[in-house]
Amino acid sequence: MHIAEGFLPPAHAVAWGVASAPFVVHGVRSLTREVRKHPESTLLLGASGAFTFVLSALKLPSVTGSCSHPTGTGLGAILFRPPVMAVLGTITLLFQALLLAHGGLTTLGANVFSMAVVGPWVGYGAYRLLRRCDVPLMVAVFFGAFAADLSTYCVTSVQLALAFPDPAGGVLGALGKFGSVFAVTQIPLAVSEGLLTVLVMRLLVQSSKGELTRLGVLVAGGRTEARATGTGAVA
Amino acid sequence: MLPIDAAAHSSRWRRRHPVDKAVLGLGLTVLAIALPPWPGAALVLLTALVVLLGPAGVPARRLWRAYRVPLGFCVTGAATLLVQVGGPEGVLSLADDGPRRAGELLLRTSAASLGVLLFAFTTPMSDLLPRLIKAGVPGPVVDVALVTYRMSSLLLDSVRRIREAQAARLGHTTRAAAWRSLAGLGATAFVRAFDRASRLQAGLAGRGYDGTLRVLVPEARISVRFTLGSVVLLGCVAAVTFLLKGPLSS
Numbered sequence: 001m002h003i004a005e006g007f008l009p010p011a012h013a014v015a016w017g018v019a020s021a022p023f024v025v026h027g028v029r030s031l032t033r034e035v036r037k038h039p040e041s042t043l044l045l046g047a048s049g050a051f052t053f054v055l056s057a058l059k060l061p062s063v064t065g066s067c068s069h070p071t072g073t074g075l076g077a078i079l080f081r082p083p084v085m086a087v088l089g090t091i092t093l094l095f096q097a098l099l100l101a102h103g104g105l106t107t108l109g110a111n112v113f114s115m116a117v118v119g120p121w122v123g124y125g126a127y128r129l130l131r132r133c134d135v136p137l138m139v140a141v142f143f144g145a146f147a148a149d150l151s152t153y154c155v156t157s158v159q160l161a162l163a164f165p166d167p168a169g170g171v172l173g174a175l176g177k178f179g180s181v182f183a184v185t186q187i188p189l190a191v192s193e194g195l196l197t198v199l200v201m202r203l204l205v206q207s208s209k210g211e212l213t214r215l216g217v218l219v220a221g222g223r224t225e226a227r228a229t230g231t232g233a234v235a
Numbered sequence: 236m237l238p239i240d241a242a243a244h245s246s247r248w249r250r251r252h253p254v255d256k257a258v259l260g261l262g263l264t265v266l267a268i269a270l271p272p273w274p275g276a277a278l279v280l281l282t283a284l285v286v287l288l289g290p291a292g293v294p295a296r297r298l299w300r301a302y303r304v305p306l307g308f309c310v311t312g313a314a315t316l317l318v319q320v321g322g323p324e325g326v327l328s329l330a331d332d333g334p335r336r337a338g339e340l341l342l343r344t345s346a347a348s349l350g351v352l353l354f355a356f357t358t359p360m361s362d363l364l365p366r367l368i369k370a371g372v373p374g375p376v377v378d379v380a381l382v383t384y385r386m387s388s389l390l391l392d393s394v395r396r397i398r399e400a401q402a403a404r405l406g407h408t409t410r411a412a413a414w415r416s417l418a419g420l421g422a423t424a425f426v427r428a429f430d431r432a433s434r435l436q437a438g439l440a441g442r443g444y445d446g447t448l449r450v451l452v453p454e455a456r457i458s459v460r461f462t463l464g465s466v467v468l469l470g471c472v473a474a475v476t477f478l479l480k481g482p483l484s485s
Contacts (some may be wrong), residue, residue, distance in 0.1 A: 049380070
């Protein structure tokens with residue numbers, strides 16, 4: 001769930017923008033370096049951005065019976081890595097605010113922090129940790145996507161709680177209130193997104209070995225491997 | 236093409252420079268969150284609505300279709316302020332000041348959303364993105380955003396057609412089939428995006444691609460009259476807010 005336009009008081013909107021800025025600037029530098037080194041990367045990164053945008057527009061059947069959409073941050077971070085996801089996520093959130101009236105410009109900083117910074121880093125961290133422990137690829141992918149989705153919503157709850165403390169319970173009371181509202185829908189949705197990401201990855205391993213090797217998810221020959229750290233999503 | 240962007244391409248203000256529209260639309264959004272919600276945000280909401288339906292010529296039905304999405308989020312978010320956690324009245328009870336806080340939040344968010352919609356409904360993305368370079372955004376980032384924008388429309392169209400084909404093959408009849416179809420949809424979107432990118436790359440390489448995507452941007456000049464008019468309008472909204480604030484709150 002994106003925080004809607006105008007939802008946060010001005011001071012909070014600015015503060016979250018400032019908090020997101022270093023991550024986005026770092027991502028922009030990585031992306032600029034990559035594009036200057038390999039000009040053809042522009043198109044692949046654009047394709048990655050479009051894929052992230054389309055992924056967030058897919059309707060996800062929820063366990064609760066309703067319908068929602070995946071955040072796509074887990075899969076994006078596993079495929080393209082968190083620094084690049086900070087930029088692609090920011091572009092996607094800007095498009096969603098202007099083309100779908102989803103999210104907002106004054107709340108862009110807060111949404112970027114939860115969806116393009118914390119979600120990808122937590123998801124990627126969980127994925128990398130599990131891969132280092134020799135956990136099978138698909139199990140690591142599931143927990144990566146699950147952690148990315150759930151951490152995104154946890155951060156959103158914190159952002160809302162800080163902006164709207166409960167009159168009786170304060171920030172903690174508000175956190176419980178927003179957290180419980182999200183928990184009803186988001187825990188099943190995080191499980192759903194994890195399952196969907198595993199299914200997508202299974203199909204990708206079968207059909208797009210070349211691209212996955214180029215992105216570093218598979219090593220040459222189509223084997224799966226926990227990859228070394230670093231930037232260069234499309235190198 | 237997405238409905239808001241399609242409407243922006245045929246907007247009455249399409250030929251105006253994005254800065255003109257940003258000053259007015261985003262200025263209203265800033266006022267909505269900076270002014271006291273009552274009567275400030277209410278005045279911003281009214282002003283944005285009059286400009287959208289009047290001079291900007293946005294059809295009411297299109298506006299409502301786009302506006303109901305953020306409005307739904309605003310209502311859901313504001314509803315949580317009606318209750319409080321803990322206190323002498325039990326674990327969960329109605330907050331004393333809840334209706335006022337929820338009403339103010341609803342006013343602020345709905346007014347701010349209309350300001351952004353005014354900008355979005357009159358400014359196509361293809362006019363805005365190339366000009367971001369002048370605003371200091373690095374060229375490679377703008378190029379990636381441009382490719383993302385152009386490819387998103389094509390991918391969304393592909394996804395819609397794949398979903399129709401899946402439905403025609405009974406791909407959504409059971410929960411298991413729906414999950415299989417959804418996973419196929421996500422994977423196909425990935426494959427198509429990368430396939431399209433590599434074909435674009437091959438095509439551009441044949442045309443001497445040097446790493447810069449050159450696109451034609453419709454010529455437009457910043458209108459001093461329009462911008463000045465917008466600033467005066469924003470100033471009037473702020474002034475009327477402070478004039479009315481005393482009498483209306485007493």
